[in-house]
Amino acid sequence: MTTPMIRMRNVTMIYENGVVALDDVSVDVGKGELAFLTGPSGAGKSTFLKLITAEEKPTEGLVEVAGHDLSRLRRRDVPYLRRRIGVVFQDFRLLNERTVMENVMLPLTILGLASGEQRRRALQVLAVVGLGQRKDATPLELSGGEQQRVAIARAIALDPAILLADEPTGNLDPDITWHIMKLFRVINARGTAVVIATHDYDVVKRMDARIIQILKGKLPQEVVS
Ligand SMILES: Nc1ncnc2c1ncn2[C@@H]1O[C@H](COP(=O)(O)OP(=O)(O)OP(=O)(O)O)[C@@H](O)[C@H]1O
Ligand SMILES: [Mg+2]
Structure with a gap:
């Protein structure tokens, strides 16, 4: 059996309150898998994602990313983990005073890539999201759906193993939502x-993909070995 990309075992997360x-x-989430994490507000979806990026540590249980037990991760290893995981949020989190191109180049700049390489990779991922021709715009000149596509381009600029x-699509209308889902x-x-x-x-039902349902912090229908 191949190592799953994400593996959780008996994970319990109790916040300080x-x-x-x-x-x-x-x-488990396999390499190359696409899964939806669904459940009502407060079910634990964001917490689930924060455990994968090591933003939160579980109270109990095992979280592994690409075979690495995150409880053994040293503080200085966290940036290496984060580099392998792209993250996209409801509110896009773009730098509005920078251009589309600069936003997408940001993780590449932080990594210290040569500027030509930064531009090459940024143009490549902007082409993936279909926004190459808007590279010199600033985010506020774009529609919400376009802004989210810029955020997605930025999230995949380092060719991550995982995209969370x-x-x-919480801020987007149904047509744009569908477009973004197809992009994923x-x-x-x-x-x-x-x-x-x-x-x-x-939306999830129409996507014909794996669904991981969370209800009050539990996964009712998942059975794993
Ligand atoms: N930092 C925190 N400190 C204390 N409690 C928290 C914290 N973050 C989340 N919670 C609580 O943990 C539970 C799960 O929250 P979480 O944000 O994971 O849910 P969610 O499924 O993402 O909800 P939503 O759909 O509203 O985003 C909720 O009861 C929430 O109030
Ligand atoms: Mg949430």
């Missing part, structure tokens, strides 16, 4: 494991 956000969760999206499929087809948290169950 005593809220049990995840309760004995066990699940937390309610990525394209990115998945390029070999990136994709996990999309959303409470928009109608």
Whole structure:
């Protein structure tokens, strides 16, 4: 059996205020898989994603990313983990005073790539999201759907093993939502494991992909060895 990209075993997450956000969760997400994480508000979706990026540590249980046990991760290893994981949020989180191109180049700049290489890679991912011709615009000159596509381009600029999206279409209308979801499929087809948290169950049903359902911190229908 190949190593899953994400592996959780008996993961419980209790915040300091005593809220049990995840309760004995066990699940695998394979390399190259696309999965939706669904469940009502407060179910634990964002917490699930934050455990994968090591933004939160589980109270109990095992979280592995690409075979690495995150409880053994040293503080100085965290940037290496984050480089392998692209993240997209509901509110895009773009730098509005920078151009589209500069936004997408940012992770490449931080990594210290040569400027020609930064431009080459940024143009490549902007082509994936279909925004090459808007590279010199600033985010506020773009529609919400276009801004989210810029954020997606930035998230895949380092060719991550995993792309996580937390309610990525929460601010977008249904047509644009559908377009963005199809874009996640394209990115998945390029070999990136994709996990999309959303409470928009109608969209999920139409996507014909794996659904990981969370209800009050539990995964009712998942059975893993
Ligand atoms: N930093 C925190 N400190 C304390 N409690 C928290 C924290 N973050 C989340 N919670 C609580 O944990 C539970 C799960 O929250 P989480 O944000 O994971 O849910 P969610 O499924 O993403 O919800 P939504 O759909 O509203 O985004 C909720 O009861 C929430 O109030
Ligand atoms: Mg959330």
